[in-house]
Amino acid sequence: MGCMSDVDADPRDLEAFAERFKQRRIKLGVTQADVGSALANLKIPGVGSLSQSTICRFESLTLSHNNMIALKPILQAWLEEAEKSHREKLAKPELFSGAEKKRKRTSIAAPEKRSLEAYFALQPRPSSEKIAAIAEKLDLKKNVYSAGI
DNA sequence: ATGCATGAGCC
């Protein structure tokens, strides 16, 4: 009866894991479909993506026992990865939000551009107060000046 | 979330 070398085959463990899995997935703001497709990024040999259906069935324990056993380590691996990178984002937002932080290329309309060039001809290196004043006059954000240098 | 269909592996 008590055969099988599966250390992890206890239905109670599975139940507990499935529950934790779902809660933590939701806490990460990730859908079942997201999990399924993200599995492919784990690059576990012989493991591709799974469907939303399968993730759902895993969480609700409606897969066969063997199927659950087989899927558990995979989903566990995903969960650990997901939580790791989530922590990294919280710890070092500046490294990760590069795409979000980067200012878009500034484009300056022709009239403003001519004005700025005129100001620059008069005074190539104005103080930040001057810059602010110029920005005010031209109704531009003050950091636009440095974009024009 | 789930009924139904499909394809892979098995004997």
Add this chain to the structure above:
DNA sequence: GCTCATGCATA
């Protein structure tokens, strides 16, 4: 042919 894992389509 049967079982099982999985996906699609849908309410």
